[in-house]
Amino acid sequence: MPLQRRHALAALALTAAVPTWAQAPPRLRVAGVYTVPVTQPWVGRIDAALKVAAARGDIDYIAVDNVSAAAYAGALRQQVAAGVKLIVGESFSVEAAARQVAREFPTTVFLMASNGRPRAPNYNVFDNHIHEAAYLSGMVAGGMSASGKVGLVAGFPVPEVNRLMNAFMAGVRDTNPRARFIVRFIDSWFDPAAARQAALALIDQGADLLYAERPGVVEAAQERRVLAIGNVADLQAQFPDTVVASALWDMQPTIDEAVKVVAAGTLFARDYARYSSLRLKGSSLSPLGSFEGRVPVAVMERVKARTAAIVSGAFVVRADPGTPRSTLP
Numbered sequence: 001m002p003l004q005r006r007h008a009l010a011a012l013a014l015t016a017a018v019p020t021w022a023q024a025p026p027r028l029r030v031a032g033v034y035t036v037p038v039t040q041p042w043v044g045r046i047d048a049a050l051k052v053a054a055a056r057g058d059i060d061y062i063a064v065d066n067v068s069a070a071a072y073a074g075a076l077r078q079q080v081a082a083g084v085k086l087i088v089g090e091s092f093s094v095e096a097a098a099r100q101v102a103r104e105f106p107t108t109v110f111l112m113a114s115n116g117r118p119r120a121p122n123y124n125v126f127d128n129h130i131h132e133a134a135y136l137s138g139m140v141a142g143g144m145s146a147s148g149k150v151g152l153v154a155g156f157p158v159p160e161v162n163r164l165m166n167a168f169m170a171g172v173r174d175t176n177p178r179a180r181f182i183v184r185f186i187d188s189w190f191d192p193a194a195a196r197q198a199a200l201a202l203i204d205q206g207a208d209l210l211y212a213e214r215p216g217v218v219e220a221a222q223e224r225r226v227l228a229i230g231n232v233a234d235l236q237a238q239f240p241d242t243v244v245a246s247a248l249w250d251m252q253p254t255i256d257e258a259v260k261v262v263a264a265g266t267l268f269a270r271d272y273a274r275y276s277s278l279r280l281k282g283s284s285l286s287p288l289g290s291f292e293g294r295v296p297v298a299v300m301e302r303v304k305a306r307t308a309a310i311v312s313g314a315f316v317v318r319a320d321p322g323t324p325r326s327t328l329p
Contacts, residue, residue, distance in 0.1 A: 027060045028263050031079040033089040034065040035072065036190045041215060041233040042128065042249075046088060046113075049251035058259055059086075073097040080105045086262045088255075089113065092158070093189075099123060109262050111254075111272070115159055118269035126254050126272035127160050128232060130283035131167035132310050133247035135317045136303055137229045137285055138171020138211075140245045143299030144227055145172075145209040148179045149328060151202030154213035155189050159321035161213060164231065164247070166320040168211050174306070175299050180327045182207055192216030200224065205328065209244075218242055230286070240290040253282045279311050 030050060032038075038047045047063055054061040062084075067075045072094040079087055080101075090113035091098035102110045102123045114125040141150060150172055154161050165183070172179045182202050186194040195216030202210065203220065209227045212218045218235055221228035222242040230236070230246030254275040261268055276282035285303070288295060309315035 027057065028086060028259060029082075029084045030054075030059045030061050030086045030088065030259070031082075031084040032061070032063045032065075033067060033072070033075050033079060033087060034063070035067055035069065035090060035093060036065065038063055038065045040190050041231075043090065045128070045232055045249050045251045046090075046255075049255040050088065052252060053255055053259055058263070069094050069097075073101050076101040076110075077104075080108050085109065086111060086258065088258075092160070107267070109258075109267065111258050113160075118271050120269040121267045122269065124258065124268065124270050124272060126275070128249040128251075128283075129163075129273045129276040129319070130232070130247050130249045131163045131319050132278045132317045133249075133283040133285050134164045134167040134231070135171035135174075135310075136307060137231075137245050137247040138168035138173075139175045139299065139303050139306065140171075140285070140288075140295055141168070141209050141211070141227075141229050142172040142174060142176030142179055143296050144244055144294075145176065145179065147206060147208045148176055149182070149206045150179055150209050150211065151182045151184070151199065151205070151207030152211040152213065152324070153184050153186065153195050153198045153202065153217045154211075155185065156187060157185050157323040162321050162323055163319045165211070165213065165324045166322065167317050168229070168247075169324060170318070175302060181324070182328045183324050183326045186214060188214075190215070192219070196220045212243075234286040236286065236289045236291075244291045244295065245288060246286040248284045248286050249276065250282050250284070253280050278307065 034043045036043055050061045053059045086109045088111045098112050109122050111124045113127050118125050184198045186198050192215045195214040196219050199217040199220035203224045210217050210221050212228050213231045218228045218239050222239050227244050228242050230243050232249045234246045236243040254272045
């Protein structure tokens with residue numbers, strides 16, 4: 001065989017062998033399985049964080065939303081069968097089903113919003129533990145309510161909602177000790193029409209500022225020209241004359257940590273609550289934006305001091321899971 005041909009064949013063999021050890025490994029496959037539409041603000045924050053990880057090239061991501069409770073277990077099994085290694089979802093209303101599927105597939109990692117505890121080897125829990133930011137938003141609300149009558153509209157009186165409402169109310173009292181509250185629950189996770197009607201009723205009872213735990217409240221506030229405090233996402237761009245500030249949730253620290261660990265091939269069971277803290281940048285008070293200069297300076301100075309104290313650990317916002325009560329009829 002001519003020398004030139006032998007060299008060409010050797011080079012070809014070397015080229016063919018290289019991909020077996022130099023080819024980049026496939027990206028981690030992640031699915032989000034949600035019981036409500038991704039347009040719902042709470043789930044939207046999870047979806048947004050996963051999309052950021054996908055855009056960076058860390059994961060391949062698919063979202064399956066608006067899944068009924070009856071179909072939820074089947075949707076989880078379908079993603080496992082498709083080769084997904086990390087499943088993210090919210091299991092509050094489907095807790096038993098989600099945990100059962102996790103038991104069936106112990107080598108798939110589940111990261112589920114839950115009131116329960118993690119379970120080895122593969123069931124991890126998280127939630128929007130943003131009560132610190134809710135407290136700060138309450139401080140702003142206390143400084144902006146002229147009447148001191150503050151209305152709160154929320155979904156269900158469950159611990160993950162209650163702790164945000166209680167923290168918000170405590171923050172209001174920080175800057176307005178005489179404030180009084182009207183609390184209403186609409187018994188739904190996503191019913192903007194019902195939330196709007198409940199908010200209108202609170203305004204009729206004298207509330208001049210509303211805490212919008214659910215979608216639909218801000219629309220009522222805008223309609224009646226009262227102020228609102230947002231929850232989870234910042235709606236000020238859409239409602240610049242209505243939304244003073246919001247307690248923001250950033251799911252990115254939670255997602256980034258979970259992806260890192262799963263990509264390393266580790267099975268784990270962890271409570272991710274701390275990744276929603278102010279210190280780890282999982283939550284924050286939104287910028288005042290269009291309300292810059294309209295919130296009293298003394299209030300914002302107090303908010304700034306409280307923020308620093310929370311981050312340092314000098315001030316602890318209590319995560320109170322008890323059902324909040326109205327202090328007005």
